[in-house]
Amino acid sequence: MAALTAYVILGGADFGGGVLDIVATGSGAPAQRAAVAEAMGPVWEVNHVWLIFVLVATWTCFPVAFANMFTALSVPLIIALAGIVLRGAAFAFRHYAVEAGARAQYMGFVFGAASILTPVFLGDAIGTLVSGSLNPLFAAASPWLRPFPIAIGLFALSLCALLAAVFLTVETHGWLQAVFRRRALIAWLATAVMGVAALGAAYDGAPYMFHALTSGPARPWFAFALGVGLITLWCLVRRRYRAARATAVAQVAAVLWAWAAAQYPYVIVPWLTITAAAAPRQTLLDFLVMTGAGMAVLLPSLWLLFAVFKGNARD
């Protein structure tokens, strides 16, 4: 979960950067794109490694869930993967190409489009897990093509855009900052709309989760996410950008943890519990020890990276 949170926040901001990139319009567009590229530049690679970690951790610790997810959700996962690949190629191309020009523009479009594909389809895949329509015999045709998962996918996309816009308000100033503020407000509105839509769709499409969020054990998380979301809006309106960044991150994290709490104890609602899907005890123990050791090396290194490059945001 922790790794997933990190991925959603950091990787999500990255994807959101792509969204902002593609919607950048007008004479300020090159500057907007430059700001996106500059913010992402040193850290984009690193942000996406979290996804690999989520995959591998799921595989090692919950192999039954992993196998079932990949079998039943193969189509949305393939599309999400295509998005990741195209995005990576387009970004590497744009970042390392020595000259600009028509080709760079075209790759920019690929980059933006791919940035939309992945959050939507990953969100969709997660939505399907929760919806209760993932049948163990895979009899249901395309359970991922229902309203609830699709709403979750779009909700995920708007969260990504929100994160990116908020991060960019902190990293820019002047008229550019104002542009990203406006975008952040629009993104916030989008998350609110999609959030409501997803909740509505959950009434029929994901009853277990709907119940858990509104009257069950996940209610505190739900309320927290709502509350923090409103604070984010306030911070944006009042131009308190650093605070907005903190609350936006908290908001996204809260959404993610609310989802986890709502789905508990299932990995795949309503037939696969966490315990049933888990690996044997020895594996889980070894994995936790290894992760602890790894984090002891990784976290200081990450801190170093962000300190060196995000320290002087005023440059």
Add this chain to the structure above:
Amino acid sequence: MDHLFAARVQFATSLMFHIVFAVYGIGMPLLMLIAEGAWLRTGDAQFLDLAKRWARAAGILFAVGAVSGTVISFELGLLWPKFMQFAGAIIGMPFSMEAFAFFIEAIFLALYLFGWDRLSPRAHFLTALPVAISGALSGIFVVDANAWMNSPTGFHMVAGQVRDVDPIAAILNPFWATEATHMLIAAYVTVGFGVAAVHAVALLRDRRDAYARRGFAIAFAVAALLSPFQFISGDANARTVAALQPPKLAAMEALFHTTRCAPEMLGGIPDVAHQSVRYGIGVPCGLSVLAKLNPHAVIAGLDAFPTRDRPNTLVVHLAFQIMVAVGTGLVLLGMWGFVVAWRTRQTPTNPWLLRATIAAGGLSVVAIEAGWIVTEVGRQPWAVYHVFTTAQSLTAASNTIIPSFVVFSGIYVLLSAVLIWLLVRLATSPLPDQPHSEGR
């Protein structure tokens, strides 16, 4: 197209693509380290230019490698979820360790690429160390997982169920050290010749190009010094295969019939229908000596195993011959270069040597692909040797196999095109006149 075959081809394509970038992710940091170290020692700015240019190339290759690695992680689940369910708890750990190593490498590579202006020269040089070490560790961890597939330890099968999982025992399987060593050396040799090849092109145009001479010297030296060790590690690998995976050895050597004093088959085309080898040269008792250190030893041929346990001998034998032939050629090339440099006390610029190096850059990649074909095709029909077959591993979502095959073939074509374009531009872009910050 048969689903299992399509899945295998798709996965093989992803792996063959990824290995090139993974190898460069292991090898380039070593070269960068040497170049920057040379600059700090001698103050010769051309070494600094080399370090920067190589770092830039490493960044591109690493980025594509990260993407292709993500594809493989997904494809493991998309194509082989049953294998993943079986093996996850047992051998998932090395993959997680690889994720950490890769993470660290990404972080420090970012610091290296973008930190020229923000870090002191000493600090900057030091950031290259974790990149090189993590790269090597990544390779070791992943190969460890593959070694487990060849010699599965760390669990028991009781009435078709997996019991007593011990991930540490799985990691310490019998094959890991020999496989990992062989792969690591292969990575350094390949990158050495690959980079030397690029500079050789420049040297063919102008033998006095000082930048190219230095680049060539460093890269070629690394490759030449390490390649002879492949004979030793390759021999160790073959002996381990002889002990633990006899069908693979029989296929590699195209040994159809169990034989005492078995010949080492050089070259030759296996004719499975007639259970013989055509046009080969058999070194008498050679295989018995190499595999068991005893010319009178009996080596199991393919006839000792049930038909379904026999790997595709034609493919495995030919791939093995290609790998050994190229490997031998690389060692000879390294020796040639070394002798010339020793005699002339200069970087070799003999045009034939340079052309051979250019060929070596590509052929060393061929050797790596051939080697992986030997070990993977040689393990068939097993995914986990004698425990779980490749066919058993295949996904039940069969309607996605062909579409995903088509989609991903298209993506790989696109990726390769982008990459070649980028690298050519990088190689042909003009050198800076003075050292300056790169990377933005």
